[in-house]
Amino acid sequence: MHTGTYAERRSQLTTYFDRTAVEAWARLTTDAPVSKIRATVRAGRDAMRANVFSWLPEDLTGRRILDAGCGTGALSVEAARRGAEVVAIDVSPTLVGLARERSAELLGGHHIDFRVGDMLDPWLGRFDHVVAMDSLIHYSASDIVRALAEFGLRTDGSLVFTVAPRTALLTLMHAAGRLFPRGDRAPAIVPITECGLRRRIGGEAALAGFAVGRTQRVNSGFYLSNAVELARKSPPRIAGEGGTVP
Template identity: 80%
Template sequence: MSTPYLTRRTQLETYFDRTAVEAWSRLTSDAPVSKIRATVRAGRDAMRATLVEWLPADLTGLRLLDAGCGTGALAVEAARRGATVTAIDVSPTLVGLARERLPEIPGPGSVDFKVGDMLDPWLGRFDHVVAMDSLIHYQAPDIVRALAELSLRTEGSLVFTVAPRTALLTLMHAAGKLFPKADRAPAIVPITEGGLRRRIAREPVLERFSVGRTRRVNSGFYLSNAVELTRIRPPSPTAGGGVRA
């Protein structure tokens, strides 16, 4: 990956491990939070529900990568539906919280929390990959390169989020500079859905994937766009009337 990707990854690790540990611990729990954080919490809950909804209802026997797992809420939901989840994040602190909060999961599902880079090829192959709000901090070229890397190890779908480029989001981030640092998130990079689609279409590694469903979640100070990439299956040999004698 590019130098900007590696630089941003290091910045995110520092932010979540030093600057915002307490804020994110409260945000991702049931603890009382400020009105600003309450809108973010509600938005994240809605987005997580969307991404999980796009996965198969029964994940038994399937491997799922939670790329940028944070404190593990999505990973737990997937495991409860039977998935074998590898959940990875660059922040040792967030992964530590995720391990502490991991409930007992009945059935065949499981979660293995790891600290590291979501693009590490040694993580293995997966049936589905979810990257909720972990790519929103990167430039569009790095987002597409990351998707290309992940696609090489994905048999089914890639579902992820990006920050939509809107006048409202620009205004919100300008206004956000007026708030205390504890209420600020790391800098995100708004991009247009049309621009993202064109970049995906031009990426040779992603030629076997197509953009499927998209959905925007807007909740106060949370604004994010979900995107689904699905693998294009080759036509059946018998399609179109079968084999002629």
């Protein structure tokens, strides 16, 4: 699946979140004072995380969850508290280190398997649910659907992810970002349309076993994101000697 555009953007994200923005990101994901603009982003992310969790079973005991793009680990901690076996992965070693440090005080007797690397790594294994909150928003629609296809091959339940909806404001901000010197730019958020995304998902053979379920937009000042649920239509087919075929 690793297209040139996916690999290039992943490299940009690694540099940005591991070096340029790590201090700001660390403050954003705590109760520390932040600017009014970042406060709206914090509130939006909190609302989106609550929405994402409302789509997962209340009791996650025995369920294996992938937090794809775990950042500082807030979503992983909540899933582990619900009883899930959580694998949390991010491209930024610094953010993963921060997530480990923070979770140690919050988990009690629970455990999270934190890893640094590519969220699409097949060696991560199979999962009941995959959550990719705000970790696909920097990719093109085609790369998003290819990523979902990779997740789908290893997911028995649902895929829950967020995208940046194409609105006039986001399109303008995306264009304006190109005016800044390259060294000062954050990796651009790529706005996409929901109808276009649905069309691409419908045309992806590896996602034939999934159907688009609930969607929910969160708009909080400078935070604008759209959650989408892909639910498996039926359990994976059982092959011969007990193996599963997606």
